[in-house]
Every structure is written in structure tokens, then in C-alpha cells.
Amino acid sequence: xxxxxxxxxxxxxxxxxxxxxxxxxxxxxxxxxxxxxxxxxxxxxxxxxxxxxxxxxxxxxxxxxxxxxxxxxxxxxxxxxxxxxxxxxxxxxxxxxxxxxxxxxxxxxxxxxxxxxx
Numbered sequence: 001x002x003x004x005x006x007x008x009x010x011x012x013x014x015x016x017x018x019x020x021x022x023x024x025x026x027x028x029x030x031x032x033x034x035x036x037x038x039x040x041x042x043x044x045x046x047x048x049x050x051x052x053x054x055x056x057x058x059x060x061x062x063x064x065x066x067x068x069x070x071x072x073x074x075x076x077x078x079x080x081x082x083x084x085x086x087x088x089x090x091x092x093x094x095x096x097x098x099x100x101x102x103x104x105x106x107x108x109x110x111x112x113x114x115x116x117x118x
Contacts, residue, residue, distance in 0.1 A: 011061040015054070074110050081106050 001010065064072045081103040088095035 007061040007065040008058060011057050015057060071114075074114055077106055077110050 005013070060072075063075075067075075084093075084095060084099055084103060087093040
């Protein structure tokens, strides 16, 4: 399906389809009056939704299209490791030896698989 319609269009369609149940749930559980918010709140919400949801979805779709599913999956495996490290460095989150060992194993596995294929 992705090859037929293109990665960007597929991402747009799937995002719209995923949004519909969320909107329906909102209106089932909340009144329309809860949407009466200050303009600044709406501005922040739009920026937050665009930067943290929409933009990453389209960047991932383009990366998947350019480098292929195998490389994309390998790079994606490093993501949780980088989050743990940057959280420890920037937010003073605890980072234990077990986490370091697990991260090293993940990176070693990614390197092992990528070297085998290359």
C-alpha cells in the first residue's frame, strides 16, 4: 500500500484515520465547552502537536522511504539507548550499570547485524 500511494500520503491518511477515534472519544467524554480556551493555549497546542507529532511522523516516513525498512529498524533500536543517556546527562535521571550494559548490548547487536549485512 505504501509503495502504491507513497510514504507521505500514506502517513497523512493513517494520521487522519488515527485522529478520528480520538476526536470521537473527546466529544463522548467531554462537552464542547471544554474547547473554550485562551488563544495562547491553542497556539501552544498547535505548536506542540506539529513539532512533537506531525513533523516526526513525516520525517520517519521519509527516512523509511530513503533508507529502507532494515536500516530504519536498526537505527530505531538505538533510540531508547540515546534517550536513557541524554536523560541521565540533561535531566539528572538515574543511569545504572544494568542500563549501561543493556545499552551496550543493543548497540553491539545493531553493529553486529549491520556489519553482517554490509
